[in-house]
Structures are given as C-alpha cells and as structure tokens.
Amino acid sequence: MKRLLSTFALAGAFGLCAFGAQAATKLEQVKAKGFIQCGVSQGLPGFSNPDDKGNWTGLDVDFCRAVAAAVFGDATKVKFTPLSAKDRFTALQSGDIDILSRNTTWTITRDTSLGLNFTGVTYYDGQGFLIRKDKKVNSAMELSGASVCTQTGTTTEQNLADFFRANNMTYEVIAFATNDEVVKAYDAGRCDVLTTDRSGLAGERLKLTNPDDHIVLPEIISKEPLGPVVAHGDDQWFDIVKWVLNAQLNAEELGVTSKNVDEQLKSTANPEIKRLLGTEGKYGEGMGIGNDWAFFIIKQIGNYGEMYDRNVGPDTPLKLARGVNALWNKGGLQYAPPIR
Amino acid sequence: MTDLVEHAPARAKSSFINDPKVRSIGLQIIALIVVVVLGWMFADNARENLAAQKIATGFGFLDNTAGFGINQTLIPYSETSTYGRAFVVGLLNTILVAVVGIILATVIGFLVGIGRLSKNFVVRLISTIYVEVLRNLPPLFQILFWYLAVLSAMPNPRQSINLLDEVFISNRGIIIPRPLFGEGTGLVLWAMGLALICAILFGHWAAARQEETGRRLPVLWVNLSLLIGLPMIAMIITGFPITFERPELKGFNFVGGIRVIPEFVALTVALATYTAAFIAENVRSGIQAVSHGQTEAAHSLGLRNGQTLRLVIIPQAMRVIIPPLTSQYLNLTKNSSLAVGIGYPDLVAVFAGTTLNQTGQAIEIIAITMGVYLVLSIITSVIMNSYNKRVALVER
Numbered sequence: 167m168k169r170l171l172s173t174f175a176l177a178g179a180f181g182l183c184a185f186g187a188q189a190a191t192k193l194e195q196v197k198a199k200g201f202i203q204c205g206v207s208q209g210l211p212g213f214s215n216p217d218d219k220g221n222w223t224g225l226d227v228d229f230c231r232a233v234a235a236a237v238f239g240d241a242t243k244v245k246f247t248p249l250s251a252k253d254r255f256t257a258l259q260s261g262d263i264d265i266l267s268r269n270t271t272w273t274i275t276r277d278t279s280l281g282l283n284f285t286g287v288t289y290y291d292g293q294g295f296l297i298r299k300d301k302k303v304n305s306a307m308e309l310s311g312a313s314v315c316t317q318t319g320t321t322t323e324q325n326l327a328d329f330f331r332a333n334n335m336t337y338e339v340i341a342f343a344t345n346d347e348v349v350k351a352y353d354a355g356r357c358d359v360l361t362t363d364r365s366g367l368a369g370e371r372l373k374l375t376n377p378d379d380h381i382v383l384p385e386i387i388s389k390e391p392l393g394p395v396v397a398h399g400d401d402q403w404f405d406i407v408k409w410v411l412n413a414q415l416n417a418e419e420l421g422v423t424s425k426n427v428d429e430q431l432k433s434t435a436n437p438e439i440k441r442l443l444g445t446e447g448k449y450g451e452g453m454g455i456g457n458d459w460a461f462f463i464i465k466q467i468g469n470y471g472e473m474y475d476r477n478v479g480p481d482t483p484l485k486l487a488r489g490v491n492a493l494w495n496k497g498g499l500q501y502a503p504p505i506r
Numbered sequence: 507m508t509d510l511v512e513h514a515p516a517r518a519k520s521s522f523i524n525d526p527k528v529r530s531i532g533l534q535i536i537a538l539i540v541v542v543v544l545g546w547m548f549a550d551n552a553r554e555n556l557a558a559q560k561i562a563t564g565f566g567f568l569d570n571t572a573g574f575g576i577n578q579t580l581i582p583y584s585e586t587s588t589y590g591r592a593f594v595v596g597l598l599n600t601i602l603v604a605v606v607g608i609i610l611a612t613v614i615g616f617l618v619g620i621g622r623l624s625k626n627f628v629v630r631l632i633s634t635i636y637v638e639v640l641r642n643l644p645p646l647f648q649i650l651f652w653y654l655a656v657l658s659a660m661p662n663p664r665q666s667i668n669l670l671d672e673v674f675i676s677n678r679g680i681i682i683p684r685p686l687f688g689e690g691t692g693l694v695l696w697a698m699g700l701a702l703i704c705a706i707l708f709g710h711w712a713a714a715r716q717e718e719t720g721r722r723l724p725v726l727w728v729n730l731s732l733l734i735g736l737p738m739i740a741m742i743i744t745g746f747p748i749t750f751e752r753p754e755l756k757g758f759n760f761v762g763g764i765r766v767i768p769e770f771v772a773l774t775v776a777l778a779t780y781t782a783a784f785i786a787e788n789v790r791s792g793i794q795a796v797s798h799g800q801t802e803a804a805h806s807l808g809l810r811n812g813q814t815l816r817l818v819i820i821p822q823a824m825r826v827i828i829p830p831l832t833s834q835y836l837n838l839t840k841n842s843s844l845a846v847g848i849g850y851p852d853l854v855a856v857f858a859g860t861t862l863n864q865t866g867q868a869i870e871i872i873a874i875t876m877g878v879y880l881v882l883s884i885i886t887s888v889i890m891n892s893y894n895k896r897v898a899l900v901e902r
Contacts, residue, residue: 252846252859256868259559280866281561301758311757313577313678318846318855319863323574327585338759339575340769341860342849351849354657355677356768358758398559 192396192403193237193454196264201243204230205263208248208344211369212478212486213269213289222246225477226267229288229394232467233265233410236450236459241466250344252319255280258397265407266395269366271321276395285408287393289478290490290499292386293325294364296371299381301358306385310335315348315357317341322362325388349373363390368484406453413460415502416442417469419493424468431461441505449505460505470500552869567865568593574860576851578767589861596856597878603774603852604839604882610778611838612831615785620815622790633786640783646844648780653772653848660768663759674753674760679767681760683750691747697740704736705729769850773842781838788830792823824897832890836883843879853878 196202206214206226214224231241247263258266259281269291270276272284295306295314303309306329316322318341330337340357342348349370352360360370364382371377394411396404417423420439422430431443440446443464444457451457467473471493478486492498522528556563568590575585580598583591621633640648657677661667666676674681705728712723741748753763796819804814845852846859853875862871 252863255863255866259561259866259868275864275866279561281556281559309758311759311761313759315849318849318859323860324864327573327575331585337575338577340577340849341574341851341855343846343855343859347847347849350654351657354654355660355662356657398561 191454192264192400193406196237196403200238201245202230202234202237202265203247203263204233204244205247205249205254205257205266205268206230207268208250208346210269210345210366211372212365212482212484213369214246214248214267215369223477225288225473226269226394228467228473228477229267229411230265232414232463232473233407235462235466236406236410236413237455239456239458239462241462250319251317252343255282258282258395261397264396264403269363269392270395271363272391272393273321281398282395283398283404285394285396285404286411287391287499288411289365289392291363291365291390291392293322293361293388293390294367294386295383296352296360296367296380297358297383299379303383306383306387307333307335309337309359311337312359313338313340313357314359314361315340315342315352316361317345317348318343320362321388321390326361329387345370346373363392365392365478365484365486368478368486372483402454406455409453409505410459410463411470412502413442413463413505414467414470414473415493415500416505417460417464418471419495419502422464422469423472424464424466427461427464438505447506556869561866563867563870565870567867567870570865572861572864574864576856578770578851589857589865592861593853593857593874596851596853599851599856600839600842600845600853600878601882603770603777603842603845603850607774607777607781607838607842608835610774611781611785611834614778614782615834616789618782618786619789620793622786623793637783637786640780641787643780645776645780645841646847649773649776649844649848652776653769656772657768663755666755666760672750672752674755674763676760677768678759679765680771681753681763681765683752684762684764686749686751688747688749689744691744693744694737694740694747697736698733701733701736705732708732767850769845769848772848773845773850773852777838777841780841781834784834784837785831788827788834789823792825792827793819795826796822821897825894828890828894828897832887832894835886835890839882839886840879 190198204227206222206224209215210224212224214222214226217223227246230244230246234243235241237243247257249257249263249266249268251268254266254268254270255276257263266282267288269289270284271291272287276282277284295309297303309330314326314337316326316339323339323341326337326339338357340351342351345362345366348360348362351357353374360367362370364386367382371380371382374380394407396407416438420436420442422439422442427443430439431445434440434443437446441449443461444450444459448457450459453459456462468476474488474491475481478484480487488496488498490499492500494501553563569588571585572587572589572592573585574592576583576592576595578599579595580602581591581595583595618633618636621629622637624630624633660675660677663674663676663678666674666678668674672683708728709725712725716722751762753760753765755761800818800822801814804818809817842852843854846855849855858871858875862868865871
C-alpha cells in the first residue's frame with residue numbers, strides 16, 4: 167500500500183515537472199542543461215558524418231557548434247542525435263532536440279503546418295540522379311522504366327514522382343529508411359538510379375564499392391534549399407539560430423576569419439566589424455546572450471566560407487564548387503541582412 | 507487469502523480502513539482516478555503543445571494528395587491518389603505479408619517440429635540445428651541477410667534467369683505471366699465455384715458414409731478431377747477466354763506480367779522461417795504432451811506411423827499447440843513492420859513513415875497505426891480462439 171502510494175506520488179511529481187518545464191524558454195532550458203541537443207543525419211559525408219575516432223564532422227555539425235559558441239562561448243557544448251529522415255521532425259516537435267541541422271529542405275508545408283521554423287539556408291542544393299556508367303545513360307530524360315532508390319520521408323520522394331509524371335515517364339521507387347540502406351541496395355543492383363540532393367550524391371558516391379563507375383546526370387530536377395530548423399513557439403531561440411548563420415555570412419563578407427578575428431577585435435576601425443564582434447552596440451543582449459556571441463562563432467568555427475571549404479569545398483573528397491553558394495557579391499545566392 | 511476474509515468481520519468493527527473489501531474497492535477507485543487524471547493530463551499537455559507550435563490537428567490530411575510512389579500496390583494507386591488510399595495500400599501490403607508468412611511458417615514449423623522427434627538421426631539433427639540457429643538470431647538481421655544475400659546473387663534484368671521464356675528471375679524480382687481475362691471468364695469462375703462446393707459436399711458425404719459403413723471412398727481423386735475437370739470443360743465451351751501476357755524486357759526493366767518484388771520475397775521468407783522455428787518448438791512440446799500410451803494404443807489397433815501421427819497424436823497435441831501458436835501468428839504480423847529496413851512498402855513504411863513525415867500528423871497517424879495492429883491482433887486471436895474451442899478436449 168505504502169509502496170503503491172509512493173509510486174503514484176512519484177508519477178504525479180513527474181507529471182508536474184513536465185508541466186513546469188514547458189514554461190521555461192528554450193534558451194533557459196538549454197542554459198540549464200549546459201549543452202545544445204542537435205539532430206543530425208546518420209552519416210552523410212561532408213554534412214554530418216562520424217569520423218574513425220567517433221567525432222562528428224561536417225557542415226551541418228559545425229553549424230550546431232557555432233550556435234553553441236554563440237550561446238555558451240564554447241563550441242564543444244553540443245550533443246548530437248543521429249536521426250533518419252523519417253524521424254527528424256517528430257524529434258524536433260517533441261523537444262528531444264533543440265535544433266535540427268540535417269540537410270533538410272525548406273518547404274512551405276514544413277515551415278507552416280508541420281510546426282517548424284527554418285532559420286536560413288546553409289546550402290543551396292537541387293536534386294539529381296546517380297547512375298552506373300555502363301548503363302550508357304546521359305540524361306535524366308532517358309530514365310523511363312527505371313528503378314529508383316531513395317530515402318523515405320524526404321522531399322526527394324515527391325520531386326521524383328513530379329519529375330516522372332511531368333515528363334510522362336514510368337518508374338519504380340524503392341524507398342528505404344536510412345541513407346546506408348539506399349546505398350547498399352543501389353550498390354547491389356536493386357535499382358538503376360539513386361536519387362537525392364546533388365550534394366548528397368557527392369557524399370553517397372564515396373560509399374560505393376567503385377565510386378568511379380558511377381556518374382551524376384546533368385539534370386537538376388528541383389530546388390533544395392537546405393537549412394537548420396527549430397520548432398515553432400519560441401521566437402527568441404528562432405532569432406538566435408537565425409543570426410548565427412547571418413553572423414557567419416556577414417563575417418565572410420567583411421573578411422573576418424578565425425585567423426584574423428583576434429586582431430580585428432583589437433585594431434579594426436570598420437564600424438560594421440565592430441558591431442559584428444560586439445565592441446559597438448549591444449546586439450547579443452537583445453537575444454539574451456553575450457554581446458561577444460559572434461566573436462566566439464568566428465574564433466571557434468570560422469566564417470561561412472571557412473566552414474564550407476573545410477567540409478564540402480573543392481579541397482575535400484566531395485569537391486563541391488561554391489557555385490550558387492557563393493556570397494551575393496561574388497555571383498552567388500548567400501546574402502545576410504546587416505547587423506545593426 | 508481465505509484466511510484473511512474469515513477474520514475480517516471481527517476486525518471490521520475496530521477499523522473501517524482495515525476491512526479488506528473496503529480496501530480493495532477503495533484502492534481500485536484510487537487507481538482508476540489516477541489513471542484517468544494522468545491520461546487527461548497527457549492529452550491536455552499534447553493538445554497545448556500542438557497549439558503552441560501551431561501544428562494542424564485532425565484527420566483532414568487523409569483526403570490530401572499523397573504525391574509519392576509505391577512499388578507494390580494491390581489496388582490501383584498513383585502519385586495523384588490520397589494519403590487515405592496510400593494507407594489502404596500499406597495496410598493491404600502488411601496483410602499480404604502476414605497471411606503468406608503465417609501459412610508458410612505453419613507448414614515449415616509443423617514439419618520441423620515433427621522432424622525434431624523423428625527416429626531418423628539426420629532429420630532430427632537438421633531440425634535441431636534449424637530451430638537453434640533461426641530462433642537465436644534477431645529477425646531484422648535475418649531479413650537483411652535474405653535481402654542482401656539473395657539480391658547480390660541475382661543477375662541484373664538483362665541477364666535474368668529464364669525459365670521456359672515465361673518466368674524471369676533477376677534482382678528486380680520474379681516475373682511471371684499475367685492472366686488476361688477475356689469474354690466468357692465469368693462462366694469459368696462459376697465452374698470453379700461450383701466445383702469447390704461439390705468437392706466440399708462430397709467430402710462430407712464420404713466421411714459420413716465411412717462412419718456408417720466403414721467403407722472409404724477415393725475422396726482425393728474424385729475431388730481433384732472435379733476441381734480441374736469442371737473449369738476445364740467451361741474453358742473449352744467458352745473457347746479459352748483466359749490468356750497470358752508474357753513479360754518482355756524493354757529498356758531498364760521487364761514490362762507486363764506480374765512481378766513479385768524481392769523485398770516481399772525477402773521479408774516473407776525471413777519472417778516465415780524465423781517464426782517457424784518457434785512454431786516447431788510449440789509443435790514438439792504439444793506432441794510430447796500427448797501420453798506415449800496413445801501411440802502404443804494406436805499401433806496396437808494396426809494404424810501405421812503416419813496415420814497414428816495424423817489421426818491420433820496431432821489432434822490431441824493441437825490443444826497444447828494452438829494458444830502459443832496464436833502468439834506466434836501475432837508476432838509474425840507485428841514483426842512485418844521491420845519491412846522498412848529493406849524498403850518493402852508496408853503500413854509502417856508507407857503510412858507511419860512517408861505519410862507521417864510529409865504531413866507531420868504524428869499523433870493521428872501513430873494512433874491509427876496502433877489501432878490497425880490492435881485490430882489485426884484481435885481478429886487473429888478471435889479466429890484462433892474459436893478454433894481452439896472446437897478442438898479442445900470435451901470433458902464429460
């Protein structure tokens with residue numbers, strides 16, 4: 167009897183705790199637990215992939231570290247949750263993760279009725295097709311009747327249907343829960359074509375038995391703006407995550423890098439850089455974090471260009487040229503609102 | 507327990523709270539209140555959080571266009587169909603795997619279970635190895651093994667294994683000719699139905715006759731000729747309306763014919779062989795539960811080994827076998843949700859996977875999916891329990 171009652175009391179207390187936690191803002195919750203829980207992919211080279219020592223590397227991973235640098239002044243205060251495409255939104259909606267940084271395409275459904283907020287675009291991408299060279303196919307328009315492997319719960323699945331329907335071609339889709347299963351099935355010859363975002367194809371290709379036996383077809387069949395996501399309902403947290411990326415873009419535009427940021431902090435005369443690094447104005451305070459938030463981001467993670475080059479750029483195995491991901495004043499689409 | 511109740515009246519006067527009846531009812535009421543309050547708290551919490559995140563709720567999404575493809579559909583489905591239809595497609599795919607898997611598992615399970623008790627050493631050894639290996643490996647691993655091992659052994663469509671120019675086996679699946687139903691098919695189908703009814707009636711009549719006179723009729727041969735003969739006559743009268751569409755290699759894949767996709771084969775075979783290992787153990791324990799005297803009695807009546815097993819042992823063993831067999835059927839059905847690992851479009855993959863992801867209606871979709879598995883399980887249990895009642899020992 168006593169044990170029964172105490173069990174109920176305990177259950178009741180837990181229930182109340184759950185209610186109490188809801189009242190705190192995301193920033194307070196994150197500060198209280200001392201780290202940011204970041205949802206990433208289960209392994210996509212260049213974006214989020216554990217290396218042979220178990221450290222996560224990639225563009226998506228680094229972005230979460232940049233948020234940690236802004237909030238805590240310490241980029242290591244992040245924990246990563248690998249998620250399949252299918253589980254990623256539920257994890258964010260239920261509060262299991264604070265940020266979803268997982269090559270996720272920004273669409274209207276996701277931004278509205280799914281209860282999510284996209285905070286910007288870390289990589290402008292488009293969907294493409296990977297095929298064996300010995301199939302002797304040079305264009306996606308020759309793919310009628312093909313079997314296509316893809317990952318379930320992605321925009322890829324819908325774009326694929328749209329593309330084949332629009333061009334009056336037939337196809338067979340085989341959808342798997344994780345990237346690795348897609349790659350294995352494609353490698354085993356279950357399907358003729360593998361489809362996903364072109365940046366993803368560059369990464370997946372490296373996992374194949376003979377990467378050189380496969381080519382990426384020239385067609386890009388969709389727009390895939392990939393970016394970090396937070397849940398609806400906390401504007402402060404939304405602002406912080408949004409401005410971390412903007413700070414990185416502005417830093418690149420202003421020529422502030424991880425190498426020269428200490429010097430810039432001391433000696434710059436440029437008011438724009440002063441505002442960015444927090445020596446002028448109180449922009450961090452407005453978000454509930456330190457005014458030197460951007461300094462820590464740039465010092466520990468670098469500006470957007472550094473982050474890009476380190477993870478997916480031409481000198482990495484992915485060999486992705488900047489292309490549309492260059493800054494606006496260099497012919498690309500990356501454009502951040504000013505810090506003022 | 508009875509001891510307590512007997513002493514209770516004396517103590518009840520001294521303290522109302524020590525009355526076991528009052529206590530037990532009171533505790534149950536408290537438990538009920540706690541469950542209801544907790545349930546209400548959880549529901550309210552979920553509702554509040556959904557509202558705070560501005561996530562749409564309700565079942566309206568079922569009428570929206572799905573916009574994704576599915577590679578095995580038992581009913582017509584296209585990218586322009588609704589999520590509701592995608593749900594039905596997934597459900598039917600799950601049921602297909604469950605039904606085919608259960609039949610296969612039962613057959614294999616009975617053979618192996620009987621094999622474990624065989625007097626033949628080799629048969630017994632093989633059966634034992636089968637059970638011990640398959641029972642002890644995780645089902646997802648077995649599904650992946652079947653999928654990847656079988657798949658990598660299969661040639662690509664252009665070099666597919668060709669059986670008489672009719673059946674083709676490749677890493678895209680097994681392709682067989684598709685029957686095309688021309689005019690006059692109706693008569694053939696009627697003939698099939700009629701033959702089936704006649705066969706059942708004849709079987710019953712023959713059994714009744716054997717009870718009365720002791721004479722046995724060649725039921726198997728009569729029924730076989732009925733089942734084949736009648737439809738054949740109808741076919742000849744209507745001029746062979748059923749023709750077959752041959753699969754043809756065009757471009758990447760075969761066009762025409764019926765295709766059994768490798769995902770279905772791998773999933774069904776893996777689940778059937780895995781579950782069969784457990785069924786085999788149920789069968790073995792069921793047979794061992796029947797007293798050996800029954801076998802000796804049957805032998806002394808002059809029944810041969812096969813007859814003893816079929817007519818005396820198995821019917822009695824069924825009482826022991828059926829309840830655990832039901833759980834195995836339920837397990838197989840539920841394990842079919844591992845399909846998502848190999849890309850078979852079952853209910854979980856299509857509905858609780860893709861549809862959930864596209865619509866974000868997690869609570870509604872998970873509730874529907876859980877409901878479906880619950881209903882499937884209850885249907886299986888009801889059928890098996892009613893069968894169990896029929897074969898149960900009638901005590902006099």
